[in-house]
Structures are given as structure tokens and as C-alpha cells.
Amino acid sequence: MIRLILIRLLTFVPTVIVASMVLFVAVNVVPGSASKAALGIYATPQAVKRFEHQHGLDRPLVIQYVEWAGKAVRGNFGMSFQNAVAVGPEVKKRLPVTLQLAGMAFLVAVGLAISLGALAGFYHQRLPDVCITSIATLFGSVPNFWLATLLIYLFSLHLGWLPTGGYVPYSEDLVANLRGMILPSIALGVVSSGLLIRIMRTSLIEVMSAHFIETAQSKGISNFNLVIRHALRNALIPFLTVSAVEFGFLVGGVVILEDVFRIPGIGSLVLVGIINRDYPVLLAAAMVITMIVLVTNLLVDLLATMIDPRQVRARN
Amino acid sequence: MVYRIVSDPTALSNGMKSGEIHFSNEVPPKDWEAIVSKEGMVNAALEGSRYFWLIPNWETPPLDNVKVRQAIAIALNRAAIVKGAFYGQATPLLGGVIPKWNWGYADIEFFKPQGDIEAAKKLLAEASIEPGTEITLNMVSSWPPMMSMAPIIQANLSQIGFKATIETMEVPRYWDEVWGPSNFDITVMYWLSPLADPDDFVTNTYFSTSGVNVHKSVSKEKDDLLLAAKSAVTIEERKDLYRQQQALSLETMDVVPLVNAWVLAAHTGRLKNFTPMRTGFLKTLKDAWLE
Numbered sequence: 001m002i003r004l005i006l007i008r009l010l011t012f013v014p015t016v017i018v019a020s021m022v023l024f025v026a027v028n029v030v031p032g033s034a035s036k037a038a039l040g041i042y043a044t045p046q047a048v049k050r051f052e053h054q055h056g057l058d059r060p061l062v063i064q065y066v067e068w069a070g071k072a073v074r075g076n077f078g079m080s081f082q083n084a085v086a087v088g089p090e091v092k093k094r095l096p097v098t099l100q101l102a103g104m105a106f107l108v109a110v111g112l113a114i115s116l117g118a119l120a121g122f123y124h125q126r127l128p129d130v131c132i133t134s135i136a137t138l139f140g141s142v143p144n145f146w147l148a149t150l151l152i153y154l155f156s157l158h159l160g161w162l163p164t165g166g167y168v169p170y171s172e173d174l175v176a177n178l179r180g181m182i183l184p185s186i187a188l189g190v191v192s193s194g195l196l197i198r199i200m201r202t203s204l205i206e207v208m209s210a211h212f213i214e215t216a217q218s219k220g221i222s223n224f225n226l227v228i229r230h231a232l233r234n235a236l237i238p239f240l241t242v243s244a245v246e247f248g249f250l251v252g253g254v255v256i257l258e259d260v261f262r263i264p265g266i267g268s269l270v271l272v273g274i275i276n277r278d279y280p281v282l283l284a285a286a287m288v289i290t291m292i293v294l295v296t297n298l299l300v301d302l303l304a305t306m307i308d309p310r311q312v313r314a315r316n
Numbered sequence: 317m318v319y320r321i322v323s324d325p326t327a328l329s330n331g332m333k334s335g336e337i338h339f340s341n342e343v344p345p346k347d348w349e350a351i352v353s354k355e356g357m358v359n360a361a362l363e364g365s366r367y368f369w370l371i372p373n374w375e376t377p378p379l380d381n382v383k384v385r386q387a388i389a390i391a392l393n394r395a396a397i398v399k400g401a402f403y404g405q406a407t408p409l410l411g412g413v414i415p416k417w418n419w420g421y422a423d424i425e426f427f428k429p430q431g432d433i434e435a436a437k438k439l440l441a442e443a444s445i446e447p448g449t450e451i452t453l454n455m456v457s458s459w460p461p462m463m464s465m466a467p468i469i470q471a472n473l474s475q476i477g478f479k480a481t482i483e484t485m486e487v488p489r490y491w492d493e494v495w496g497p498s499n500f501d502i503t504v505m506y507w508l509s510p511l512a513d514p515d516d517f518v519t520n521t522y523f524s525t526s527g528v529n530v531h532k533s534v535s536k537e538k539d540d541l542l543l544a545a546k547s548a549v550t551i552e553e554r555k556d557l558y559r560q561q562q563a564l565s566l567e568t569m570d571v572v573p574l575v576n577a578w579v580l581a582a583h584t585g586r587l588k589n590f591t592p593m594r595t596g597f598l599k600t601l602k603d604a605w606l607e
Contacts, residue, residue, distance in 0.1 A: 164330035
């Protein structure tokens with residue numbers, strides 16, 4: 001087990017380095033230069049040259065990367081091209097907001113997936129299964145920003161129950177904070193639940209055909225206890241791995257939704273970074289999202305190994 | 317007071333409709349009616365200093381021909397642009413680009429609000445332009461009014477015989493690939509005058525060596541008028557010089573004036589004594605208070 005953890009941790013470092021390289025190159029080769037985006041209508045050739053020299057953009061990409069990576073590991077992500085604000089503190093300030101949104105959306109997605117997926121799996125090829133599978137397909141195919149717009153229209157503008165957006169820190173007012181996060185969490189979580197419901201269903205169907213389930217049934221256990229105490233626990237192992245990957249998608253998926261709901265998180269920072277070709281902002285925000293995804297995957301991999309020791313034996 | 321930048325226009329409108337946002341001086345035109353009709357909302361709309369102009373590339377045939385540029389300019393239905401792209405919240409520019417509220421206004425009626433298709437066709441015939449001549453209209457996808465006016469301009473161009481194609485792209489790519497290298501047939505841009513002096517409306521757009529002169533027009537006569545207007549002593553003298561410059565620019569049709577957008581400010585009744593500025597700036601907030 002310890003050996004496995006060490007191997008995982010050792011592969012984590014090169015993964016982060018490769019991811020940072022890919023990100024850096026991708027941001028720099030995307031069409032539309034940072035200098036012209038910042039200077040806009042005033043982007044004369046002289047002004048562009050001056051801007052690029054001032055921000056070191058006229059140097060070879062390798063040198064730019066090495067310098068950026070060297071500073072980034074010490075938490076210095078540079079200054080924004082657009083407003084000369086230090087990017088690191090800005091990302092740090094916004095990170096908890098995004099994590100809260102992604103976390104709440106994850107709870108919505110997992111809650112829906114476990115309840116509906118288990119129900120569909122238990123009633124395999126019967127009416128509830130057909131209905132839930134159709135609902136899962138619908139959830140998975142709806143764009144989250146479209147669902148967000150519908151939710152805002154219904155619950156905010158029409159019924160007036162919840163705010164259309166904005167963010168109140170939980171340290172200031174917990175109730176207002178949660179009220180503001182309900183609609184974005186639902187919009188994000190419902191769409192993610194589409195895949196998770198299907199994974200849960202398939203996993204439970206597989207478990208339900210196992211011998212130990214037959215044994216439990218022959219003992220006269222109730223259906224509720226059978227699913228909760230025996231089937232669901234086993235079905236959760238593959239579900240856990242996929243849901244962790246989905247959490248990564250949720251963190252990345254906040255980009256548009258934070259803009260729609262006026263939430264000052266990492267996602268809206270990414271969007272501004274893309275629109276303005278603000279490389280330091282874009283790189284820092286994207287790198288933080290990448291790190292969250294990688295760390296989550298690492299943790300879940302280790303957790304799954306702990307829950308199911310057969311994985312360790314299989315690897316050995 | 318909490319001041320936030322809301323980049324999504326619909327999110328801003330939703331916040332104002334639901335009463336979560338109390339003030340904005342950039343209300344999206346599409347939602348203006350819905351927002352100001354809300355009970356307790358005070359509207360403060362006025363013609364601003366943000367004008368839009370169409371830019372024909374002087375180095376790209378057939379736009380190097382003044383008759384073609386004039387034909388396009390007079391064919392445009394500015395009233396339709398005001399209605400379709402600004403939901404009525406703009407003023408058509410029928411002559412020069414200096415707006416009516418400014419002391420440098422030239423009072424020249426060069427265009428008809430609905431356009432003049434027949435006159436435009438006549439000019440194109442004089443320029444020997446064949447019907448079906450292809451032309452490309454480059455627009456910025458992330459600026460809603462420009463995207464809305466693109467099909468109107470395309471339809472007007474089609475009415476006078478051009479086969480116009482709309483090409484869109486996001487802002488950074490536009491600066492890089494279209495604006496910077498002057499790589500376009502026709503494009504559209506806007507200028508927000510921060511000073512509201514007549515010079516600020518015209519020099520950037522019309523002066524030959526200006527960085528904004530991506531259409532590549534050169535005129536010593538016009539440059540001299542602009543320089544003279546800068547240093548003239550009396551308002552009357554300056555006004556006359558700007559009038560001459562604008563009249564000359566309409567003859568050569570360097571760029572095509574389109575519309576002047578309004579500053580759409582709205583706020584709840586709690587904000588007192590706020591007077592919007594034509595530039596859209598928020599300096600006057602210092603004189604306002606919340607009740």
C-alpha cells in the first residue's frame with residue numbers, strides 16, 4: 001500500500017510539470033496576441049513592441065516558461081496585463097468561492113446520481129428504469145448555461161424566491177451565501193448528474209447479479225436493506241472513481257456559470273483572461289483548476305485503493 | 317456601496333430586474349424598456365459620446381473608388397440600425413460624427429435616415445460595379461450592437477447589388493488579424509469620446525497619421541483643417557473648421573458615420589441627485605447619495 005502511494009506521488013510531479021507546459025504553450029499559441037488585446041484600438045506597431053518588451057513577450061517561449069514556472073512554484077503568478085494587479089492574491093481570494101460552488105454542485109450531482117441511479121438499477125428494465133434513464137439522458141444533454149437561464153427566469157424573476165446572482169461571503173451572511181449558491185449549484189450539478197446516474201445504475205445492475213446478493217435474498221432480507229446494506233456499498237466503488245473525475249469537470253465547468261450568476265470565482269477570472277488574452281491571469285487560473293483536478297484524482301485513486309484492497313493485490 | 321463589473325449583459329439585466337443591482341450606467345438596450353418600466357426605477361437616458369462608424373478599406377477594390385464608398389454610405393438604413401441594434405436607444409448620424417448636443421455639431425444632412433437605395437445604385441452604375449460583386453463584412457462577435465447591425469448592413473448592401481459575407485471573430489483575434497494589419501473590406505468600430513471636445517470626435521478617426529486610420533485614407537487638406545481647429549482661438553472659428561472638415565470627409569467618405577449610442581443609466585429611487593454624463597463616466601456619483 002505504501003509503495004503504491006509513493007508511486008502515485010512520484011508520478012504526480014511529472015504530471016503537473018507536463019500539464020503546466022501544455023497549458024503554457026496552449027495559452028501562447030492561441031490566435032490573438034496579448035499585446036493587441038491589451039492595447040486595442042491603440043495597438044500601433046511601436047506600442048505593441050513596447051508592450052511586448054515590457055512584459056517579456058519578445059523572448060523565446062522556453063525562457064518565458066522557465067521564468068514563469070520558477071515564480072509560480074513560489075506562488076508568484078505575475079501581474080495582470082490588463083490592470084497591473086498581482087494575480088496570485090486574486091486567485092487565492094477567488095478559489096474558495098469556486099470550490100464552494102463546485103462542492104455544492106457535486107453534492108447535487110452525487111445525491112441525484114445515487115438515489116436515481118440506484119432506483120433505476122434495482123428496477124432494471126422496468127418502468128422506473130426507463131423513466132430515469134431518459135431523465136439522465138436529458139440531464140446530460142442540457143447545456144448548463146441554458147438550464148441556468150431557465151432557473152433564473154423561473155425561481156428569481158418569476159417567483160422571486162432566489163437571487164438572480166451575486167455572491168455574499170459565508171463569513172458575512174451564511175443564509176444569503178447559500179441562497180445565492182442554490183441555483184448555480186443546481187444548474188451545474190444536474191447536468192453532471194446525467195453521466196453519474198448512468199454509472200450508478202450500471203454498477204448496481206452488475207452488483208445485483210452477484211452471488212452474495214442471491215445469498216442475502218435467500219435469507220429473506222428486505223429489498224431496502226438489500227440495496228442499502230449490500231448492493232449500494234459495493235456499487236459505490238466504481239462510482240466513486242468516476243465521480244471524482246466529474247468533480248474535476250465541475251471545477252472547470254464553472255467558467256460560464258460564474259459569469260451568468262455574477263459569482264467572483266476562478267471561472268469568471270478564466271473567462272476574463274481568455275477574452276483579454278491576459279496570459280498571467282489565464283495561466284494562474286487554469287493551473288489552479290488543473291491542480292484541483294489532479295489532486296482530486298490522486299486522492300480518489302488512493303481512497304479507492306483503501307476501500308477495495310483487491311486493487312492493491314491486482315496491481316502487485 | 318459595492319461596485320462590481322458585470323461582464324454578461326443578461327446577468328446585469330437580471331440583477332436590475334430583480335432589484336439586486338441598484339444602479340448601472342450600461343443598461344443593455346435590449347432590456348432597457350423592461351428595466352425602466354419596473355416600479356421605483358429612475359431612468360436617466362441621454363445621447364452619449366459613443367459613436368459607431370463603418371470603415372471601408374481604401375486599399376481594397378472596389379472600395380478605393382469614392383463613388384462606391386458613397387454608394388454604400390447612402391444606402392445604409394440608419395433608422396433600421398437604431399431600431400434593430402439599439403432598440404431605439406441611439407441617434408442616426410446623418411452628417412458628421414460630432415453629435416447634436418456638442419457645440420461642434422455641423423448640422424449637415426448628408427444621409428436619409430432610411431437610406432437611399434436608388435441614389436446608391438446610380439453611383440455604383442457610374443463606378444461600373446457589376447451586380448453580385450463580393451464584399452466581406454468583418455465584425456467583432458463579442459460586441460452585441462455590432463452583431464445586431466451586421467445583418468442590417470448586409471441586407472442594405474444586397475439591395476444595391478453587393479454579395480456581402482459576414483465574418484465574425486472575438487476581440488483579440490479581431491485586433492490581431494483584422495484591425496492591426498487592415499485586413500478587411502468593410503468593418504465597423506466605435507469611439508467613445510472621453511473629453512466631449514469636438515476634436516476628440518474627429519482627430520482620432522480622420523487624421524492621416526492616426527493609429528485609428530486603418531482604412532488608410534490620406535488627405536493633407538483634412539489634416540490641415542484638423543490642426544487649424546486645434547489651435548483656433550474662438551469657438552466660432554473652431555466650429556467652422558470642424559464643419560469644413562466633416563463636409564470634406566463626407567465628400568471623400570473616409571469612414572461612414574452610422575449612429576450615436578445613448579448612455580442608458582437607470583437606478584432605484586434610493587440614489588438621489590445623480591446626473592449621468594454623456595461620456596458614461598461616473599464622476600458625478602460624488603454628488604449623489606443613497607437614501
